[in-house]
Each structure stands twice: as structure tokens, then as C-alpha cells.
Amino acid sequence: MPKTIDWLYFRKSCVTCQKAKKHIDAGGISVKETVDARTVRYGDDEALALLEGIQTLTAMRGARIETFDLKNDRPDDTALMAKLIGPSGNLRAPTARIGSTLLVGYNPEAYKRALGA
DSSP states (O other), X not given: OOOOBSEEEEOTTOHHHHHHHXXXXXXXXXXXXXXXXXXXXXXXXXXXXXXXXXXXXXXXXXXXXXXXXXXTSOOOHHHHHHHHBOTTSSBOSSEEEETTEEEESOXXXXXXXXHOO
């Protein structure tokens, strides 16, 4: 059974966001809350605040997937910011919170593992 995405930071005009949305829709996955990245910006402090209660951070860029255990081996904030913040200085989109996991970016394999779909 597919999981539910608790929170999705998404920009309609973003190609990567569109790929993530297609994956979500195809899997019949529901999204509790969607935040439009065009109108709501998350800078450094807001992005770090998103990690509250997060145990696993998975950051993706293309085929590269990096997973961080924030509960037992949390990197310093500078290293985390490099994964969370894009070239615009804002939180990268798409970003999805699924339980205690935060996915930043999109990779089909990582989404399958996190969502079971």
C-alpha cells in the first residue's frame, strides 16, 4: 500500500517537480499539504527548521542519491544547507516529507523506496 506524502514543496513550472508529480499520481499517492514554491520561499533558517523531527534526509540530483541519518550521524548545518538550498538561495523543489523522511529533489528509485510505489 502506498504511503501518504505529509508535505510537498512543489513548483508547477519545474521539470523535476513534474516528474515527481507524475510518479505520485501514477502511484495513487495522496498528498496532505502542498506548498507552492513560486509563492512561498524557504531560505536557510526555514529549510533547517524543516528538519525538525526528520530522521532521514535523502538528497537527489539526477542519478546521484545521498542519504543522511540525522538521528545518529547528523552532518553540520553547512553540509545540510548544500543539499537543501538550490542556486536561487531557496529550498530546492520538489521537497517531500514522508513521516520522518525528507526527500529533496527527485529520483524514481528513491521515491519508490520511500513511498512503496
